Amino acid sequence: MISLHAVTKQFPNGTHALEGITANIEAGEFLALLGPSGCGKSTLLRLLAGLDAPSSGQIAWHAAHQPGPGDIGYVFQDATLLPWASAAENVYLPLRLRGRGRAESAAHVSATLARVGLAEFAGTRPKALSGGMKMRVSIARALVCDPMLLLMDEPFAALDEFTRHRLQDDLHRLWRESGKTIIFVTHSIYEAAYLASRILVMSPRPGRIAANIPARVPEGPTRRESAEYIALVHQVTETFRQVMPA
């Protein structure tokens, strides 16, 4: 779907964020970008979204997947909702920016809110929503245009563990059912191992891809306890021990 070739990113202030990133992203995969803070994984996500341009190297989209407007959904670390607008208004925003009418979008907006389990909270302002609910609204906002690619930047990092587990379950199910491509930035080994179909381990200063680990954890309610999941966590932990400077 996307090919990155020798992508580097250097900011004007001299920060060398990324160096020699070469990777292929396949349609339909759930790719985790895993690494410690400051390894450039968020920068890489911004490059993929087109919010920033690489200093050198190429990011090429395969002809069949050239993204148009609305083809990329982006979820930030914070929910970043408009505080003056209701949950439904927030979800409607991307459609509104494309000039779609409020009335014609209403049914689709409600359906999208229902998809993240917030059907009853359409009229609620962000102030009255919990952290997990705000993040659900944010995910609904990213889904409302039915993007083929979903980019997520540590979306669950600020949530408590119970809420995080539920949202991880929901996100994983959404990925399996929709077949969307998801690129998910995280600094949690457990989260990456649980969610992803492939893990790119990144090392810092400058950010490089240190390892490429396919994940084959069987689906099912006991995923979090399965031997494959635990083995994957061990494997990723061991990889970090080898690639990280002490």
Add this chain to the structure above:
Amino acid sequence: MNKLLERLAPFVFGVLALGLWQGSVWALAVPAYVVPGPIAIFNAYLGDYKILNPALLSTLTVTFAALLAATLLGVFLAVAMAASTLLRAAIQPWAVILQVTPVVAIAPLIIIWVNQPFVALVVCATIVAFFPILSNTAAGLAATPTELLDLFRLNGATRWQTLFLLRLPSALPSFLTGLRISGTLALVGAVVAEFVAGSGGFASGLAYRIIEASYRLEIPRMFAALVLLGVSGIIIYAALGLLERFLLRGRNAA
């Protein structure tokens, strides 16, 4: 109980202070043309309200006209400064110069240049009042969350959509803070301008009545005019505070 006490505290303090004032004036037999007591001031208002009320109305008209002008000018310049760094660089130093120049010093010029006295007073009061709106709105526009700006960009938002759906609503709380400061400054500006203009100006505002009363040693009337100004200031400040609470209801900093 504590809440109630807190609510009542300013009134109790006021009544006590007024009582002490009136008591001292009586006890020391201070003549009213030096320091009038609250009762003499109140009586002066009752006697002169036919002069003082229209004067208050005149000053308030200047104040609100100036506040409106300051809002339009301040928001317009803030949006211009947010739209382009070149405009920001061009506007900012001049806005600061205008702000730090005492209006008393430029008011005579303005009164000479603008031969319509009402407009001259409004111009002076606007100069005093516009800066807090400009700087607060500019700060609010600049503090728009970058993630939301990115989100708008990803969704192909136009400049106008970003301005009206994101930047201006984001800046609303800062703008209202500025408006609240500017509301009282507009009153100050109107009074200062009237003082400078004196009898050569509009010759009807409260400041003019204060000058007039001081020349005639009508000190109680002077105090009555002062009280009217003070009360107007408090009401403007409180009203803008209510407006702020109304417009920001149901919002928080998320």
